[in-house]
Amino acid sequence: MTRAQLAELINVNPQTVGALERGDHYPSLDLAFRICDVFGLPVEAVFSRKPFAPLSTELYARNDRAQGGAHVRHEQ
Amino acid sequence: MSATNSEPTILDRYEDFRTRRFLRHEETYANALPRWRTQHRRRMLVVGIGASLGLMACVSVVCAFGFRQAALLWVPATLVFFPMWLMLQIVLGRQGDAPRRTLDEFELQQRNNARSIGLVVTQNLMLLPIGYLIIASTTMRDVDAKAALDMAYAGGLMTLAVLMIGGCLPAMILGWTRRSDELAT
Numbered sequence: 001m002t003r004a005q006l007a008e009l010i011n012v013n014p015q016t017v018g019a020l021e022r023g024d025h026y027p028s029l030d031l032a033f034r035i036c037d038v039f040g041l042p043v044e045a046v047f048s049r050k051p052f053a054p055l056s057t058e059l060y061a062r063n064d065r066a067q068g069g070a071h072v073r074h075e076q
Numbered sequence: 077m078s079a080t081n082s083e084p085t086i087l088d089r090y091e092d093f094r095t096r097r098f099l100r101h102e103e104t105y106a107n108a109l110p111r112w113r114t115q116h117r118r119r120m121l122v123v124g125i126g127a128s129l130g131l132m133a134c135v136s137v138v139c140a141f142g143f144r145q146a147a148l149l150w151v152p153a154t155l156v157f158f159p160m161w162l163m164l165q166i167v168l169g170r171q172g173d174a175p176r177r178t179l180d181e182f183e184l185q186q187r188n189n190a191r192s193i194g195l196v197v198t199q200n201l202m203l204l205p206i207g208y209l210i211i212a213s214t215t216m217r218d219v220d221a222k223a224a225l226d227m228a229y230a231g232g233l234m235t236l237a238v239l240m241i242g243g244c245l246p247a248m249i250l251g252w253t254r255r256s257d258e259l260a261t
Contacts, residue, residue, distance in 0.1 A: 013183055014257070015182070015183075016180050016181075018255065025181075028181050
């Protein structure tokens, strides 16, 4: 999806989408929900106070934690 | 308790009218001057406008010293100013004075910031012609009518220059700070 397409869907200027991506603008609750509606995702999946880690990192970290947890449970 | 769905007031109706008129005009010029929609070109326009406004301010000060012919320089300054101002307004989509409903929240925030600066600058610069007129009118009690006319003329030009600077400043700030139009990526 291009910035222009997203901008049209959420009824803002493409410059505003760029500003959101760069972190130059914090969206209002209304705009945040409009963006989430476009992607069909909850707010916490689209916006975060900290930069998102790569998906692979999160996925492998979760697998490691699961395996680690299983290992601990096995030892017990 | 007040009703939430109240009848639109005259201000609401005027705002609707302004919005419709703005959108109609904006549609005409939305894709005009595509090469001037980069930040570099916009900044060139802002510099040109700033130079012409600076020349107007200088002319008004020179006139205060009795050189009325200096006012002729106002004409070329105006001839430079108007085309550049129109171009800047077109490439900015008249963000500086667009009706509220035609801007999104980020554009509104940018515009409010720019207008706030413009208002402060106008208020402060306006003290200069006011001070000049007050001080000159109290110290030049025994001058002839020509000198008094020069003072009033120069004061009028100074006020006009300051109002133009303050009025144009929000659009100039937006033109300077706004990034190049985003590519569809």
